[in-house]
Amino acid sequence: MNKSDVLKYLKDISEEVKDLSLKVWNNPETSGNEKEAANLYREILKNYGFKIKEVDEMEHALIGEYGSGSPVIAVLGEYDALPGLSQNLDTKFNPVQEGAPGHGCGHNLLGSAALGGVLAIKKYLEETKKSGTIRFYGSPEEETLIGKVKMIKTGAFEGCDLALSWHPMNANVAIESTFLSNNSIKFKFHGISAHAAASPESGRSALDAVELMNVGANYLREHIIDSARVHYTITNAGGAPNIVPKEAESWYFVRAPHRKDVDDITERLVKIAQGAAMMTETTVEYEVLGGCYEMLGNKVLFDLTHKNMVEIGSPEYTEEELQFAKTIQESLEPKLVEAEVKKFVRSGSEKTYLYEGVVEKEKSDSVQITGSSDSGDVSWIMPMNLFLTATWPLGVPAHSWQATSSSGSSIGIKGMLYAAEIFSGMMYDLLNDPKLVEEAKAEFNKKTENNKYVSPLR
Ligand SMILES: [Zn+2]
Structure with a gap:
């Protein structure tokens, strides 16, 4: 044959x-x-x-x-x-x-x-x-x-x-x-709920943290390689406006031509999330849902x-x-x-x-x-x-x-x-x-x- x-x-x-x-x-x-x-x-x-x-x-x-x-x-x-x-x-x-x-x-x-x-x-x-x-x-x-x-x-x-x-x-x-390398990551912020009008001083807003993280990520854009892409959505923004949100979550994608760049940008994004948590006195955990080379x-x-x-x-x-x-x-x-x-x-x-x-x-x-x-x-x-x-x-x-x-x-x-x-x-x-x-x-x-x-x- x-x-x-x-x-x-x-x-x-x-x-x-x-x-x-x-x-x-x-x-x-x-x-x-x-x-x-x-x-x-x-x-x-x-x-x-x-x-x-x-x-x-x-x-x-x-x-x-x-x-x-x-x-x-x-x-x-x-x-x-x-x-x-x-x-x-x-x-x-x-x-x-x-x-x-x-x-x-x-x-x-x-x-x-x-x-x-x-x-x-x-x-x-x-x-x-x-x-x-x-x-x-x-x-x-x-x-x-x-x-x-x-x-x-x-x-x-x-x-x-x-x-x-x-x-x-x-x-x-x-x-x-x-192909582009990528990472898909969810950031979950945990705060303290409180009545938004009666006792806002005792609340710590997880949604504030999500928003501050997004601001930080948008400033990051200027200092990463041109070919990289960072995109996000807010997957949990809390409930009613009169309750300080105890939980909030965002979902990010990071893409770049090389895995190393995706890893580096992901690491910097995690720092931004931690910074946002620190500013708002909330805590953050993140999960890499997936990623590829x-x-x-x-x-x-x-x-x-x-x-x-x-x-x-x-x-x-x-x-x-x-x-x-x-x-x-x-x-x-x-x-x-x-x-x-x-x-x-x-x-x-x-x-x-x-x-x-x-x-x-x-x-x-x-x-x-x-x-x-x-x-x-x-x-x-x-x-x-x-x-x-x-x-x-x-x-x-x-x-x-x-x-x-x-x-x-x-x-x-x-x-x-x-x-x-x-x-x-x-x-x-x-x-x-x-x-x-x-x-x-x-x-x-x-x-x-x-x-x-x-x-x-x-
Ligand atoms: Zn296909």
């Missing part, structure tokens, strides 16, 4: 992979509620002879393992949907159920491509009896940026040599590093990803699919579409609805994902790659009804199957060239030598 046999076998089982993807799309479950999706994955993996391992205290997480010996390759799959993004397969806004969840981030595709990739390589390992272990990681709760952070904490990734990942998007591109790049895996993307070749589209993409584009802000077409499409080309081809390596760092992902944390405990494929028309933003619709269309399925092929191709290369694994690990070790992963969950 050579690489093209593996890809051919993947084609043979592609109907099953597609079916899984559409089943998950038709039954969107939000973060933490991915019960049916996780069971679908367990069932298929079991049928294919994978050993299923459960993850402590995470009902909807799972690991499907096949093979033995090294290298041990992790492939990351997700399957959670987003609240409020329900949508039929349509070119106009048309929710299945108003306000219900939908796959506006394409995680129905994300998980199934990863699964398709491991199923094809399983066949290869079975036939050739080669040394190597493949693990499919069913990772829930990505949209709340916590699933993989929790999985790392339970030790679910122990023993892996490297991890492979992708995300549905508007273009075919290998990405070396991206930016993605640490790995040049060896980046090169291997790009090589496979070019080698395999991107999908072609039918007239009908191009028409679907064009109509979807017409529902978007023209500026959004123009900007993306300008970024990705070569001048003179008429193909401005769907991205075709693979973005050149030199231009790939122009593609930045400005959000955060818990996959970032995985890249800090072992070498990890990332690539995107075109599953949505150019200009379609993630977390939109247009993304939900496209993720359930044949365009989404084509991008997903292309991703599965890239995974298979990469695993084939890694199993056949142990030097690649060693080089990826050496690069990782060098980069993390003086900068080890510390879980954002303390």
Whole structure:
């Protein structure tokens, strides 16, 4: 069995992979509620002879393992949907159920491509009896940026040599590093309640503390790096105005391109909270609800990803699919579409609805994902790659009804199957060239030598 046999076998089982993807799309479950999706994955993996391992205290997480010996390759799959993004397969806004969840981030595709990739390589390992272990990681709760952070904490990734990942998007591109690191923190202030008119002197207002903390945080802004973001809401502001608030709470997000900056700013924010407590003679406690790392790049895996993307070749589209993409584009802000077409499409080309081809390596760092992902944390405990494929028309933003619709269309399925092929191709290369694994690990070790992963969950 050579690489093209593996890809051919993947084609043979592609109907099953597609079916899984559409089943998950038709039954969107939000973060933490991915019960049916996780069971679908367990069932298929079991049928294919994978050993299923459960993850402590995470009902909807799972690991499907096949093979033995090294290298041990992790492939990351997700399957959670987003609240409020329900949508039929349509070119106009048309929710299945108003306000219900939908796959506006394409995680129905994300998980199934990863699964398709491991199923094809399983066949290869079975036939050739080669040394190597493949693990499919069913990772829930990505949209709340916590699933993989929790999985790392339970030790679910122990023993892996490297991890492979992708995300549905508007273009075919290998990405070396991206994502913002972040922290989500709640500050709870405790004061003393009193009648606000009769005996204000005996009260100590927790709400005063929240407000003074916010003032302090707003002064902090001038003295942090430009690329950092600090945003907050007040989640408890006390009760009636005639009672000095005994309890009050604020919720902060801190984001920056590097984990170290997020940690530094968080530390300064805690000092501001303590200062506010001191000023108001209240007390404060804080809880880091979650947080994640930016993605640490790995040049060896980046090169291997790009090589496979070019080698395999991107999908072609039918007239009908191009028409679907064009109509979807017409529902978007023209500026959004123009900007993306300008970024990705070569001048003179008429193909401005769907991205075709693979973005050149030199231009790939122009593609930045400005959000955060818990996959970032995985890249800090072992070498990890990332690539995107075109599953949505150019200009379609993630977390939109247009993304939900496209993720359930044949365009989404084509991008997903292309991703599965890239995974298979990469695993084939890694199993056949142990030097690649060693080089990826050496690069990782060098980069993390003086900068080890510390879980954002303390
Ligand atoms: Zn996503």
